[in-house]
Amino acid sequence: MSNALVNGLAGAGGGMIAQIITYPLQTVNTRQQTERIAKKTSLAAAASGGDLSSSEAAPSSAGGTIYQILQLFKMEGWGGLYSGLKPSLVGTAASQGIYYYFYQVLKNEAEAAAAARKKKGLGDGTVGMFSWLVVAAIAGSLNVLLTNPIWVLVTRMQTHTQAERKIMEARKEAILREFAGTTYMEHELVKLDLMKPRPYGTFHAVREVYHEAGIKGFWKGLIPTLIMVCNPSIQFMIYETSLKHLRSKRTGTKHGDKNVTALEVFLLGALAKLGATLATYPLLVVKSRLQAKQEIGRNAMSRYTGTGDAILKMIRYEGLRGFYKGMGTKIVQSVFAASVLFMVKEEFVKAFIFIADERKKHRLKSGK
Template sequence: MSAALINGLAGAGGGIVAELITYPLQTVSTRQQIERDPSNSTSRDGIIRQMYQVVKQEGWERLYGGLTPSLVGMAASQGVYYYFYQVFRNRAESAALKRWKKGVGDGSISIFQSITVAALSGCINVLLTNPIWVVVTRMQTYKKTNKMRPTHGLPCALDETSRNAVVENIPYRTSHVVQEVYDDAGLWGFWNGVTPTLIMVSNPTIQFMLYETILKNLRRKRASNLKGADGLTTLEIFLLGAIAKLGATLVTYPLLVVKSRLQVKQGLDDDKRYHYKAD
């Protein structure tokens, strides 16, 4: 088994475990991102309070709406990313080694090359898996109501009360969402939100730049310390990484909001001011 395939499988397994643990938080977060009305109380509620409201009004299962396609998406995303990352890195290292044999460089890839490899892998991942995340976003944001939603295959002869009763008992399955996306926007609807998602590939780059900048400044301040410039504890390195990730997330979070609003269903009865188009 190749190193690229091993990395892909390991990434997929780790992604599935993380998704199972954090999924309810993701569901609530996505719902908050698509809230268009700032006067709505749900847009101001905390995570725990909103989770309570979802359970109270819609049941526990709504916190896990879309979990199955999400697990598939996470496994696919992590697998695709790490597979292509290893493939591109192997090629970059091979090229660097050839240059070294010719007397150019030291045989290792540069930081810029590492960032490029990560960015290319991220872009391929986004393009291949975006359809899955469109489905997941719609399933996370679907809310149980008494309103009739479009369905396929229900008898037209049913009166309105009967149709509503039937619709209320039909689970919002993955197959329904796939058909709904296709009916709304055709095949390209599965790539709604792909542009901001591609831009968000820069998140790890921003994180790395912040980490290196903070680390450089900290080492400069400690240059005269008895521990020396490299005297950083494991906890300090962990905190530096967390701060850098927080900074990168704050910078790219608006793009995440835009992505979610592009992917969520645009209701025909919604205020037209709150409709979003991927153009």
Template sequence: MSDALINGVAGAGGGIIAQLITYPLQTVNARQQTERDPSKPAFKDGAVRQMCLVVKHEGWERLYGGLMPSLVGTAASQGVYYYFYQIFRSRAEAAALQRSRRGVGDGSVGMLQSLTVAALSGCVNVLLTNPIWVIVTRMQTHRKASKQQSPLDLTCVLDKTIEADPSKKKTIEAPAVENIPHKTIHAIQDLYKEAGPFGFWKGVVPALIMVSNPAIQFMLYETLLKKLKKRRASNLKGADGLTALEIFLLGAVAKLGATVVTYPLLVVKARLQAKQIIDDDKRHRYKGTLDAITKMIRYEGLSGLYKGMSTKIVQSVFASALLFMIKEELVKGARLLVTGNTSLVKKLPSKSLR
């Protein structure tokens, strides 16, 4: 099994586990990003309060709206990203060694090369998996009818309406809640009817620009990892003796820096991917990335570009740190299964982030 494949599978596994743990925060954050009305709780309440409101009015299941396609998207994204990252990284390392033999450089991959490798991997990932994330955003931002207004209650209301006016029987056949596209297949059909096949690539422009997020994240991670390993080597503890907790903390710090820098693009992407209401205010209908940015700043101020950032920081930093930690452990385990050599697992550094 190639190292690229090992890292791809490990990245998918780590991403799924991190996704399951932090998904309710993702749902709340998507709603905060796409809320336009300043009077709504999304502008005033924190993440915990928002989750409580969702549970109270819509039920626990809405915190996990779109979970299945999200897990598929996470596995695909992480797998694709880490697979191509490892391939591009290996080529960058080979090129660095060639330059070193000619007397140029020390044979290591620098920051610019690391940034380029991460950006290229991110672009491939976005182009292949964007349709999945459009569906996930649609399902996360869909608001279910209040728990108190159950299908049975709606049916009673319809019965009374039909009794008062039998002529409405033909036009009212079932509770409207049954037609809400909260399932994956319905969300896909709804999106296709709204925007056609190109609708599945809504938000792809800010998503492509957003590859700078993991690029910045991996650049920061590589820098911190290199410094820590160098310090460990100088302390005679071994350059590769990093614990899972240390990997967790390095991943958290790297993700925090990347999220703060690129968050406005994430809000714009969510706005473009969320369902557009035909009768909605034109101020809230976006023709593209620049139109969305212009209207958000004009009608909501600069703060509109940072809606829900505190929730996103908590969710993404925690999820990213978990992903790094779990992935490193899975890579070690996979290498042990493939080689059967425990000493090799300890000596070989993980190349997933190189």
């Protein structure tokens, strides 16, 4: 089995485990990112005849992340916390498998090219930072193009209840305006309160996306997602550089041990993901806004026709702080998930290599 395939399988397994552990944080974070909260100047404009409703003027989810997780569990149970988990696991396995496979293939090529340059007297035979960035960027771009439809569905499923709530609020407001003070109004409001959320699975999400925008709807948010390829590029640059530095220091010890422990890989993964997340978070918010159901933003100010429209409206109505909504939650989720992923992946790689070596030894003994 090639080392590229081993790394692909290990990455897929590590990604799925990390996803299961941190998924409730991801669900809450996606809802935080897609919630529209206007800045004060926009609220003033709305009060004087603008198009911002009161339901979007105030946050729907107060308190910290832990409080929001508990509230979500109270209102929707485990189904709410893990909404969209199945396609997310498929997406994680596909994304990590594709990414790590192509990353390892390209990494092998980069290392071979560096070794060839050293033979010619150019360089020290190691891969530089820029090369790591290029390798990670190409692998990331291939991953995004192939798996974006899965993440559109996951975002829809994570924010479905949020969108349904907005629809219900809009209906209540319409009834209150049209039938204020009548028995019919009370009857309709009671009916709305008794209505249960519609069942919403992967098939429903597929049908909804296709109905809204056709095939191209499955590639919503592609532009910011492609730009966000720099996230894993930065992440892997920091990770590989730190790992290389740590191993070079180990070479100088009396034991000459270049191996790193699982805990050290965990900490290096956390450091790498933290740096990448801080640099690219605004793009993640824009991507989530584009992929979510547009009913989350019922008014013109929070409905987007594309990446540029989303950025301009967010700057105008929410200010720069809108690009960093839920960032604290994302840092905790992504850093922890990346740390688990790197640690589990490395252990899987070691296990694959150990099994392969044992099989080789067994075949040699059998041959004798």
